[in-house]
Amino acid sequence: MTTVAVIDYGMGNLHSVAKALEHAKLASRITVTSDHHDIESADRVVLPGVGAIRDCIGEIRRLGIDKVVQDVIAMGKPLLGVCVGLQALMRSSEENNGVACLNILPGEVKFFGENMRDSQTGERLKIPHMGWNEVEQTQAHPLWQGIPQNSRFYFVHSYYVQADDAALISGRCTYGVSFAAALARKNIFAVQFHPEKSQHAGLKLYENFLRWDGSV
Amino acid sequence: MSLAKRIIPCLDVDNGRVVKGVKFVEIRDAGDPVEIARRYDEQGADELTFLDITASSGDRETMVHVVEQVASQVFIPLTVGGGIRTTADIRRMLNAGADKVAINTAAVFNPEFVKEAAEKFGSQCIVVAIDAKKVSQAGEPDRWEIFTHGGRKPTGLDAVAWARKMVQYGAGEILLTSMDRDGTKIGFDLPLTSAIADAVNVPVIASGGVGNLDHLVDGVTKGHADAVLAASIFHFCEYTIEQAKQHMRAAGVEVRL
Numbered sequence: 001m002t003t004v005a006v007i008d009y010g011m012g013n014l015h016s017v018a019k020a021l022e023h024a025k026l027a028s029r030i031t032v033t034s035d036h037h038d039i040e041s042a043d044r045v046v047l048p049g050v051g052a053i054r055d056c057i058g059e060i061r062r063l064g065i066d067k068v069v070q071d072v073i074a075m076g077k078p079l080l081g082v083c084v085g086l087q088a089l090m091r092s093s094e095e096n097n098g099v100a101c102l103n104i105l106p107g108e109v110k111f112f113g114e115n116m117r118d119s120q121t122g123e124r125l126k127i128p129h130m131g132w133n134e135v136e137q138t139q140a141h142p143l144w145q146g147i148p149q150n151s152r153f154y155f156v157h158s159y160y161v162q163a164d165d166a167a168l169i170s171g172r173c174t175y176g177v178s179f180a181a182a183l184a185r186k187n188i189f190a191v192q193f194h195p196e197k198s199q200h201a202g203l204k205l206y207e208n209f210l211r212w213d214g215s216v
Numbered sequence: 217m218s219l220a221k222r223i224i225p226c227l228d229v230d231n232g233r234v235v236k237g238v239k240f241v242e243i244r245d246a247g248d249p250v251e252i253a254r255r256y257d258e259q260g261a262d263e264l265t266f267l268d269i270t271a272s273s274g275d276r277e278t279m280v281h282v283v284e285q286v287a288s289q290v291f292i293p294l295t296v297g298g299g300i301r302t303t304a305d306i307r308r309m310l311n312a313g314a315d316k317v318a319i320n321t322a323a324v325f326n327p328e329f330v331k332e333a334a335e336k337f338g339s340q341c342i343v344v345a346i347d348a349k350k351v352s353q354a355g356e357p358d359r360w361e362i363f364t365h366g367g368r369k370p371t372g373l374d375a376v377a378w379a380r381k382m383v384q385y386g387a388g389e390i391l392l393t394s395m396d397r398d399g400t401k402i403g404f405d406l407p408l409t410s411a412i413a414d415a416v417n418v419p420v421i422a423s424g425g426v427g428n429l430d431h432l433v434d435g436v437t438k439g440h441a442d443a444v445l446a447a448s449i450f451h452f453c454e455y456t457i458e459q460a461k462q463h464m465r466a467a468g469v470e471v472r473l
Contacts, residue, residue: 015313019288051338114417118218123221126419126442128340128388132220132262132472152220152472156315156340158390175219187466197293197315199257 001028002210005042007069007085008032008161009059011051017082020196022045024207036068036092044209045072046189053159054096056084066102073104073188078214079099080143081190083191086161088182089190095159105190107163116176128158134212135182138184139170141216143182143189151201153181153193161192171200220472221436221442224421225450227252228300230269232278236448244339248312250285250299257290259457262472264290265318265391265445268298280312287313297345297391301329301337302464310341315467320345321364324371327385341391343421344387348408349395358407367395375408376415383416390416391445394424397437401427401448409439421445429455429463436469 002028006017010214021030039045047069049056053166060066072079079087093099093109101109116125132152137144141190160179163169170189171182182191189209195202217327234246246252253264264286268279294315296309297318304319307347323330334342341411347367352359360375381392392412394405404422413420422441425463426432426449435444449455461471 013310013313013315015284015311016287016291019313020291023291042356050340053447081326105308127417128419129219130340130389130419131222131442134217156293158339194293199291 002026003029003041004031004044004045004046004210005039006030006032006046006048007039007065008034008044009049009056009063009065011049011056011059011084013047013050014130017046017048018195020203020206023203024210025041026207026210030130034063034065036064039068040071040203042077044078044080044212044214046080046082047085047088047197048082049088052086052096053084053087053093053101054099056088057099057101057107058086060102069102076187076214078209078212079114079188080209081188083157083192083194086192087159087192088187089183093159105163105168105185105188106165106167107161107180107183107190109159110162111159112176118176125176128156129160130156132198133173133175133193133206135171137171139184141170141184141189142212143184143205144170145208147201147208153191153195153198153201157192186216218470220262220470221441221464222441223432223457223464223471224263224265224445225256225457226265226418226423226445226447228267228269228280228447231275232282235269235305236451236452237359249282250289250432253286253290254392256318256457260461260473261292261457262443263293263295265295265297267318268296268346270298280308283309283312283314293415295343295391296440297343298422303333306333306337306341310337313450316341316343316389318343318345323374323382324362324364326466328333330382330385330387339386339388342387343391344382345380345391345393346375346379346412347393350405350408358411360408360411363395376411379412379416383418387418389419390423391423397425398423399448400425403427403431404435404439404444406434406439408464409435409441412438413442419443429460432460433464433467433469436464437467
């Protein structure tokens with residue numbers, strides 16, 4: 001049995017994240033919270049997020065969540081970033097005319113660009129990248145356990161992560177460009193897609209997260 | 217290796233029950249929304265859309281409970297439309313577990329509402345629903361206008377221009393319904409669908425008129441839609457979602473199977 005804190009900084013629907021974690025029936029307690037003590041005393045932590053990055057980072061800083069996230073990582077607890085929760089961990093984002101992020105993982109968040117086309121089919125690629133796309137697992141990781149290679153996950157985003165160091169990339173996706181769908185470093189795992197909306201594969205990823213001790 | 221085209225079953229919900237009208241006349245009871253949502257999820261639906269058609273706004277709380285129950289059991293994206301008029305309505309649905317809300321009439325009466333909603337919640341959860349009807353005569357170039365009140369009231373707004381404006385205002389997706397085709401089962405209005413899909417840079421969901429699986433394929437290949445929405449062919453078990461996807465794959469459309 002394990003306790004999980006889902007960090008609530010007022011951005012987005014956390015109901016689904018909590019319900020997906022509950023679905024695994026492994027956690028004794030799931031708390032949706034912004035309370036520093038609750039977060040730091042949990043066994044593992046989820047940093048979700050939807051919406052505009054400037055607002056997200058603004059709220060994270062205003063509530064002192066940036067410091068808490070650093071502490072959780074330093075304590076070696078498993079941390080799962082989801083969507084904007086992944087982007088927030090990077091150095092900076094092009095969104096909202098440029099926003100400095102938490103600078104925990106090295107890399108940039110970039111705009112897909114207007115008028116993108118599929119390099120093979122020539123088909124126009126709409127923004128946001130919305131729907132089910134295949135994720136290539138580029139590294140073995142405890143969070144991929146039992147999830148078939150190239151499973152589809154649900155994405156909805158207009159900005160993507162370009163990691164400085166390819167060794168951090170644990171999963172790749174292609175939409176006009178090849179981008180980081182999942183980054184992993186020690187006790188951090190962060191994904192661009194929404195596992196809580198990705199049916200079986202997503203629920204399996206949450207279940208793996210609940211079993212993960214933070215080591216690779 | 218690419219993004220799958222989505223199949224989205226639509227559930228019209230009246231006072232907590234799924235119903236399906238055929239050409240706005242006969243309303244047939246099609247069952248319990250939670251049960252139906254679970255069935256579609258098991259069959260491989262890519263998303264679900266709920267449209268609250270409850271007449272009395274006092275009964276909207278029922279819809280919140282439906283969304284809460286579905287969101288606790290079904291882990292795919294949920295869109296909720298019908299009666300979304302204020303940012304408080306949006307907040308309530310998102311908190312209940314919806315991922316996106318569809319704004320229809322309120323956008324027509326107050327386009328600024330779409331802007332406000334997108335700024336507050338992000339474009340990714342704001343779908344603008346467009347009900348369009350052909351107004352051009354035979355021999356004239358195609359032209360469609362926006363209609364409200366179930367297709368009865370014209371607004372004078374050109375559908376293509378309106379779609380562009382809504383995207384500028386922050387819509388992250390367009391749910392396009394042909395009022396000429398809705399309930400007819402003779403297929404999507406493909407010229408309308410491609411006109412809108414080609415005019416905007418956000419995903420477009422085609423709706424209105426699906427009667428068989430070829431219609432779904434046409435919506436993507438000829439209508440250029442990113443997703444196809446249908447109700448009756450799935451509700452009355454004429455086809456399963458999986459059959460629909462197999463059919464689309466056989467026709468060369470990328471789907472999630």
